[in-house]
Amino acid sequence: MRIRPSGITESHLPQESHRRSVWVPPFGGYPGGDGARWDGMTPDRERSLRDICAETVARHAEELIGLSHRIHARPEPAFAEHQSMAAVADLVAEHGFVVERGVAGLDTAMVGTAGEGELVVGVCAEYDALPEIGHACGHNIIAAASVGAALALRAVADELGVTVRLIGTPAEEVGGGKVLLLERGVFDGVAMAMMVHPSPYEMCEPRSKAIADFEVRYRGRASHAAAAPELGVNAADAVTVAQVAIGLARQHFEPGQQVHGIVTHGGAAPNIVPAHTSAMFNLRAAEIDSLRRLEHRIRCCLEAGAVATGADWETVAISPDYAELRAEPRLVAAYRAAIVELGRVPAGRDEEASRVVGSTDMGNVTQLIPGIHPTISIDCGDAVPHQPEFAAACDTDSADRAVLDGATAMAWTVVSAATNEGLRADLLAGAARRLATSGKSAATGGAA
Structure with missing residues (x-):
């Protein structure tokens, strides 16, 4: 839902x-x-x-x-x-x-x-x-x-x-x-x-600025962080990989492009491999066409988090895009x-x-x-x-x-x-x- x-x-x-x-x-x-x-x-x-x-x-x-x-x-x-x-x-x-x-x-x-x-x-x-x-x-x-x-x-x-x-x-x-x-x-x-x-x-x-607001959600698999970490799929790591990828991508941003994000759920306890995490992002650009290009780049970064960890992922619109x-x-x-x-x-x-x-x-x-x-x-x-x-x-x-x-x-x-x-x-x-x-x-x- x-x-x-x-x-x-x-x-x-x-x-x-x-x-x-x-x-x-x-x-x-x-x-x-x-x-x-x-x-x-x-x-x-x-x-x-x-x-x-x-x-x-x-x-x-x-x-x-x-x-x-x-x-x-x-x-x-x-x-x-x-x-x-x-x-x-x-x-x-x-x-x-x-x-x-x-x-x-x-x-x-x-x-x-x-x-x-x-x-x-x-x-x-x-x-x-x-x-x-x-x-x-x-x-x-x-x-x-x-x-x-x-x-x-x-x-x-x-x-x-x-x-x-x-x-x-x-x-x-x-x-x-x-x-x-x-x-x-x-x-x-x-x-x-x-x-x-x-x-x-x-x-x-x-x-x-034009803006896109959305939430990204990663779904992994919970496991005991000490006794059986190999059985877990760490959704928190997926967020971390995505954040690092976005940080490295900033050097290639067009003038006026910006990304702001917060982690809204990072896990329940340190001794449980996080099965569910989420983060919210604002993407801004000087005009709507530039926003579309930025959105494609950032979605690639988010997908990288899923690929690197084996987690599933989806994005959910928070608000219509603003021009x-x-x-x-x-x-x-x-x-x-x-x-x-x-x-x-x-x-x-x-x-x-x-x-x-x-x-x-x-x-x-x-x-x-x-x-x-x-x-x-x-x-x-x-x-x-x-x-x-x-x-x-x-x-x-x-x-x-x-x-x-x-x-x-x-x-x-x-x-x-x-x-x-x-x-x-x-x-x-x-x-x-x-x-x-x-x-x-x-x-x-x-x-x-």
Whole structure:
């Protein structure tokens, strides 16, 4: 039986027939975007719509900050974010969104929809926490900022001709919630997607790595370690051989390739030849094709452990593979202008290129749908994500400001995109093309 940590079951993993299709880049950039305004939109009216968005976020500031604090105070792991999802869903339902809960067969996924415009905007709300250290990745900030952006966009949806789709995406840390939602149709029809992520750094176009997570299991044969060692097949030795092989292979890694691993079970007692052992590995690379090559090399190393000891072996997926982020340049430019107007100072492109934010299933979304995943800075001292000190920083005045600024900047980005005739046309054409490829129409696309 395929057993996975953190309560992840077979239904949480992508179907094998679809797993590889998610990361095929379907677009090569967008032509156009000449700056002409859509539908006679004037600069003054665009400015007015931006003001309405900012005022809406300010009016709901207490609710948004309260939402961030509630999620932070009750951390829930992947696929178990019941209270967090309910808090997000309840808040937007109170403000006129049509809410679906438990979408796509995932109990803690939700979709809130407002507006009836042709341009469908997907705003992603993450809310899962890390084991033991809680919201040390700031997903409480992400959820609240996304709700704020959705509320702001609802206020201008009719005039902008947009539909706002707030997508509650569980299990980013492990489990690949967005990958599953992509495969099961929740992103169908979405023309652009976005979220903001807290960080020590202000980056409009951060880099992430593709990642594969899996567990390797070796099965040997138990025996008395002193009286009859010759009758045993040592599964712990298989892990050791694999680790040595991986260590020797590192000198041949391509730039950007990384392997991280831990032994999760090394045996029961020193006087018993271990019959069962297991280890978990993260494989990372700058892009998905490089990840595939690394995965082949590492599997050869794992097989070497089995061959050398006579043990049987298997690998079990822990999470769907995550692709690298691929931001849409014009959306990045619009977000950059918005964040600067809010008084924030984003990193330069050289600094962005030198920093990697880890891995995220938002990468899979941006491989298919034009989108952005900027980071928004909070005051966290020397702390970085996935440290207890960063978790504490995600429940401060600085974190609250990030919620409001992130919400406003995302809403302003949508206003800029929706009112730019060339960009809007390209986004709509891309959405129609993806629906046509999937055999669906604009009328049938949406949450499953």
